[in-house]
Amino acid sequence: MNLEDPMEEYQNIVNALQKLGLSVYETRAFLALIILGVGSAETIAENARIPRTSAYKVLESLEEKGFVISSKGRPKMYKPEDLDILKERIIGEIEELFEKLQFVEDIFKDKGEPQLVYTIYGKEKVMKKIAEMIDSAENEIIISTPRMFEIRKILAKNIERAINRGVRIVVVTTPNQRVPESVIVYRRNGLIATDIVCDNKRAFLAAPELNACGYTDNPALASHLRHFIDLLIEKE
Numbered sequence: 460m461n462l463e464d465p466m467e468e469y470q471n472i473v474n475a476l477q478k479l480g481l482s483v484y485e486t487r488a489f490l491a492l493i494i495l496g497v498g499s500a501e502t503i504a505e506n507a508r509i510p511r512t513s514a515y516k517v518l519e520s521l522e523e524k525g526f527v528i529s530s531k532g533r534p535k536m537y538k539p540e541d542l543d544i545l546k547e548r549i550i551g552e553i554e555e556l557f558e559k560l561q562f563v564e565d566i567f568k569d570k571g572e573p574q575l576v577y578t579i580y581g582k583e584k585v586m587k588k589i590a591e592m593i594d595s596a597e598n599e600i601i602i603s604t605p606r607m608f609e610i611r612k613i614l615a616k617n618i619e620r621a622i623n624r625g626v627r628i629v630v631v632t633t634p635n636q637r638v639p640e641s642v643i644v645y646r647r648n649g650l651i652a653t654d655i656v657c658d659n660k661r662a663f664l665a666a667p668e669l670n671a672c673g674y675t676d677n678p679a680l681a682s683h684l685r686h687f688i689d690l691l692i693e694k695e
Contacts, residue, residue, distance in 0.1 A: 479549060480524065480667050484509045484517045489526050489539065497538040523608055523635060551649035577674045585665055585672045586613055589655065593617040596626045596657045603631040603688050604653035606669060607638055615639070631691055645692050656685045 469490075476486045484507070491507035492498060498506070504514035518537055521527040525548060530536040539545075579588055589610065593600060594617055604610060607630060611618065618639050621628060628642040631650070638644045653672075655663040662681035665672035675681065 481521075481526070482517075484513060485521050485524075485526075488514070488517050489521055492527060492537060492539045497536055499534045499536055501534075503537060524605075525633070525635070548649055552651035555649055556651050576677075576680070578671070579674060580671050582668070582670045585669050586610075588663065588672065588674055590614050590617050592655055592657045592661055592663060593621050595661075596621055598658050599627045599629070601629045601631075601656045601685065601688055602653070603650065603655075603691060605633045605636070605650040605667075606653060607632040607636040609669065610653075611637065611639060618642075629692075631688060647691060654684055654688055656681050656688065659685055 472490065473486050476489065477483070481489065487507035487509055488503050491503050495502065495506060500514040500518055501511060503509075503518065504511045509517060518527060518529070522529055522537075525540060526545065527537050527539055579585055593614060600621060602610070618628065622639070622641050628639075629645070630638050630642050631645045631647055632638060633648060633650055634646045651667050653663075653665040653667075653669060659681055660678050661674070661676045662684040663672055663674050664684065
């Protein structure tokens with residue numbers, strides 16, 4: 460800690476939190492809660508210098524990401540997640556990310572030559588690709604993601620249509636995420652990326668904020684990713 464220049468140290472913390480996927484408002488709200496210990500949305504907004512109209516949305520997003528905990532009373536009160544628990548979860552997520560990177564690297568080494576993987580940038584395009592995969596699935600969709608709330612919100616109709624045509628949907632997500640009815644769900648902590656496999660033919664791996672992804676219609680690569688998700692499901 461650089462105690463001689465607290466503003467510089469504060470900015471370093473802000474930059475680090477944003478690298479973990481927090482927005483500017485989320486970062487301000489979380490740091491305000493660290494200082495306050497507990498507070499209402501109004502109090503947090505005032506101390507974090509964020510618009511009151513945005514406070515509930517920001518705090519809801521922080522809770523979904525596992526950074527804060529809310530009470531059930533009125534007014535709803537918020538407090539930061541225990542820092543030791545948060546640290547352990549983030550380290551676990553980073554370790555999982557590098558396991559997946561190693562997994563992808565090993566696949567390419569095993570094949571001996573590059574496999575065709577499309578890279579897609581931009582959240583709107585990434586969500587469109589997920590929609591295409593769901594709409595084209597004939598038998599099974601496997602989704603492993605910590606952001607099921609967002610996928611469900613944007614692609615609810617696509618998921619519903621897949622269920623109605625008899626597609627088996629398996630979801631691996633974190634304990635605090637809601638999932639559609641009629642899907643098979645497994646709860647796992649420490650998820651960081653979004654992985655999707657359709658019919659063991661197509662595979663998709665997205666960045667934590669769903670703003671970039673890799674996609675392939677190579678069955679061999681899809682099978683490898685399916686195996687990785689199966690290991691995650693079996694993990695206790």
